[in-house]
Amino acid sequence: MANPLAAGRRSLRLIEHLAEYPYERSFSDLAKAMDLSGASLTRLLKMLMEENWIRQRQSNGRYTVGYRTLQLGDALRSFGLQSAQVLQSAQVQGTVANLAYQTGHSACIASYHGDCFVLLAKTELHNCYHFIDVFAPNTDWIQNGIGQFLLAYQPKADVERIYRDIFGLEVPQEHLDGFETIRKTGLLVRSEGAITRFVMGLDQQGSGIVRNVVSVAALNAHPINKTEVLSKLEFAAKKASSGLAGRPFTPVEQPET
Incomplete structure (x- = not known):
């Protein structure tokens, strides 16, 4: 059975990684940074994209932060x-x-x-x-x-x-x-x-x-x-x-x- 706590930590780490990096990241970049198998990373990316925490550029297939992450950042900056x-x-x-x-x-x-x-x-x-x-x-x-x-x-x-x-x-x-x-x-x-x-x-x-x-x-x-x-x-x-x-x-x- 999957560990929801571990999955949550991986999600936060991935969002943090994308937020800190100045450019979009490729699948291979993320797999190396997260130390995850291709299958595990694919599932994680799919889940976060479905919830709009991250997004994938159609032009080059690379990943960056999504609408919900940007919305959270705006709310926090206003505070x-x-x-x-x-x-x-x-x-x-x-x-x-x-x-x-x-x-x-x-x-x-x-x-x-x-x-x-x-x-x-x-x-x-x-x-x-x-x-x-x-x-x-x-x-x-x-x-x-x-x-x-x-x-x-x-x-x-x-x-x-x-x-x-x-x-x-x-x-x-x-x-x-x-x-x-x-x-x-x-x-x-x-x-x-x-x-x-x-x-x-x-x-x-x-x-x-x-x-x-x-x-x-x-x-x-x-x-x-x-x-x-x-x-x-x-x-x-x-x-x-x-x-x-x-x-x-x-x-x-x-x-x-």
């Missing part, structure tokens, strides 16, 4: 994200999927983006927690543990501005104390209504600056092995940190209008 962030989501999706399947709970990777945070990748298991859409701006800084974790590593002036502009509040002392605990432990585990959220930072530069996190959201109605979740989360954090190291996430400021 202020560069192509590097799009490729990051492909790079870390495998790590997120493994984390979800190993723990039995939904998982994601999120990034700080100024006044909001966004998910770079997510895997939601059947009958498990559902996250906000990937790349959708989220300003739930207080109720969402991901938001609290990310704020713990931002400059105090930025945190005060976010609380003031979005919530009309001064930063409560208990939140400042919570930020200090997060920085000391590098971890946040807390109950949020129907779920227990586990959050760990990704310090891909070894600088102590955290703009990315990996998180597991476990429904409290399901069995939760906290020791196992934390072990898998730590492994995923190391894996994702190395995957993002080549392209550290840097928020792109929207131009003034």
Whole structure:
């Protein structure tokens, strides 16, 4: 039986390869780059072309990105994200999927983006927690543990501005104390209504600056092995940190209008 996770990874790798390469690619170029047999590559190309993620030039038979990939790029650019962030989501999706399947709970990777945070990748298991859409701006800084974790590593002036502009509040002392605990432990585990959220930072530069996190959201109605979740989360954090190291996430400021 075909492994859907492996097939998904191959699809993302192929789209990433076409997006990074400045020219159209031949079948033989792709077979070599992907290390796939002719039959396997043919099936993969056919599937992606049917979904309009890639397209084939009728004039020369070469392949390039398709309408849906270009549409996604336009949407992300309008939000202020560069192509590097799009490729990051492909790079870390495998790590997120493994984390979800190993723990039995939904998982994601999120990034700080100024006044909001966004998910770079997510895997939601059947009958498990559902996250906000990937790349959708989220300003739930207080109720969402991901938001609290990310704020713990931002400059105090930025945190005060976010609380003031979005919530009309001064930063409560208990939140400042919570930020200090997060920085000391590098971890946040807390109950949020129907779920227990586990959050760990990704310090891909070894600088102590955290703009990315990996998180597991476990429904409290399901069995939760906290020791196992934390072990898998730590492994995923190391894996994702190395995957993002080549392209550290840097928020792109929207131009003034």
